[in-house]
Amino acid sequence: MLDAPVPCVRHIGLARRLPATLAVGSILKNTVCLAIGTDAAITEPHGDLHTEQAVRAFENSVAHLMRHGRAEVVAHDLHPDYYGTRFAMESGLRMVAVQHHHAHVAAVMAEYGRTGPILGLALDGFGLGDDGTAWGGELLRVDAGGYRRLGHLRHLRQPGGDAAAREPWRMGVAALHALGMDASIPQVFAEVPGAGICARMLAQGLNSPPTSSCGRLFDAAAALAGVKLISTSEGDAPMSLEAAVDRPRVLEGGYRIEGGVLDMLPTLKAMIGRPAAEGAALFHGTLVVAMADWAAAAAEREDIGEVAFAGGCFFNRHLREGLKAELERRGLAVLVPRAMSLGDPAISLGQAWAAGLMTV
Numbered sequence: 001m002l003d004a005p006v007p008c009v010r011h012i013g014l015a016r017r018l019p020a021t022l023a024v025g026s027i028l029k030n031t032v033c034l035a036i037g038t039d040a041a042i043t044e045p046h047g048d049l050h051t052e053q054a055v056r057a058f059e060n061s062v063a064h065l066m067r068h069g070r071a072e073v074v075a076h077d078l079h080p081d082y083y084g085t086r087f088a089m090e091s092g093l094r095m096v097a098v099q100h101h102h103a104h105v106a107a108v109m110a111e112y113g114r115t116g117p118i119l120g121l122a123l124d125g126f127g128l129g130d131d132g133t134a135w136g137g138e139l140l141r142v143d144a145g146g147y148r149r150l151g152h153l154r155h156l157r158q159p160g161g162d163a164a165a166r167e168p169w170r171m172g173v174a175a176l177h178a179l180g181m182d183a184s185i186p187q188v189f190a191e192v193p194g195a196g197i198c199a200r201m202l203a204q205g206l207n208s209p210p211t212s213s214c215g216r217l218f219d220a221a222a223a224l225a226g227v228k229l230i231s232t233s234e235g236d237a238p239m240s241l242e243a244a245v246d247r248p249r250v251l252e253g254g255y256r257i258e259g260g261v262l263d264m265l266p267t268l269k270a271m272i273g274r275p276a277a278e279g280a281a282l283f284h285g286t287l288v289v290a291m292a293d294w295a296a297a298a299a300e301r302e303d304i305g306e307v308a309f310a311g312g313c314f315f316n317r318h319l320r321e322g323l324k325a326e327l328e329r330r331g332l333a334v335l336v337p338r339a340m341s342l343g344d345p346a347i348s349l350g351q352a353w354a355a356g357l358m359t360v
Contacts, residue, residue, distance in 0.1 A: 015113030018356030100127025116143030136213025151260030172223030
C-alpha cells in the first residue's frame, strides 16, 4: 500500500510562547494546528469531517504533525458529537474545549498578536453555544482568560431543524412567524407546498430550534426578497442576495437593539413585496449601520478600541467593507484576517491560541 501523502502545512509566527497544543479544528472545512512555542503549523483544509476521505486526511495530518513535536494539550470544539471532540477524548492529552465563535475571534487575535481584551464580531452559519443552542451572530469580548458574550442577533426559529440551512424559504417562514404574520405565509410563499406545514410547526413549537445565526438571517432575507428559496450549495442564498445589490441603502427604523440583542425584523418586514434589488439593498445597508451601532456601543461600555471580524458571513463584500468603514469612522480599529480565512479553516489556529493562552 502506498504511504499516505505528506500534508501541506503552513507556519504562522506567534507573538507569545504557547504550551505544545494540538488543535483539531471544526467539523466543516477542517484544518489541524500544532502550536509549539512561537510557531503554529497549520494544515490545508481536509474537507468536512462527515466523509471518510476527510477523516483519513485529518488522521494523516495529525500523525504528520505529531512527528515534529509532542503535544501536551488538545483543543477541540464544544460540540460533543464532532469527530474532533471524540478524537480529543481518546488522545490521552489534557483537553480544552473552545467555543466555535470564541475560536473564530481568537484566530484573528493570533494573526495580530493580540491577547485582548478585544471585541469580536463572529458571524456565520452555526456553532454550538455554551448554552446548548445554535449560535452564529455573536458580539463577544475576548481576552486571554476566555470570552464573554455581550450580545447576539435576535433568535429566529428553524422549522425542520437542519433542513432550514438548505431551504431558505423555511427561514422566511420563520421571520413571518416572528413578525406575527402567520396568515400571510401561504401567500408570500405560495409556490412552496410545505409552507403551511412549517407555519403550523412554528405555531406548535415542533422541531423548530432557535438560532442567532447571521447565516440564517441572510437566508430569511434572501427568501423574502425572492432571490433564493432552495440552496444548491453552502452560502448559495446569501451570495444570491449580495449579487442583487446595486447600492446599499439604509431603512430608517429598520432595526432595534435592546439588552445586547440586535433585531433586524423591521427590515425583513419592509422587504416583503418590494423588488428583489431594492429589498437586498435595504437589507445590506441597514445591517451595516445596525451592526456598527451595536458594536460601537459595546466598545464604549467595555472601553475597547479594536474589533475583530470573523466568520463566513464576512465574505460578503458589502457587509465587510461597509461595516469596516463605518466602525473606523467612529474611531475603532478593525482587524480583518490576512493570512488565514475568515471561515472555518481558521478555527484550529483560534483553538490553539485560545487554549494556549488559557493554559500558560
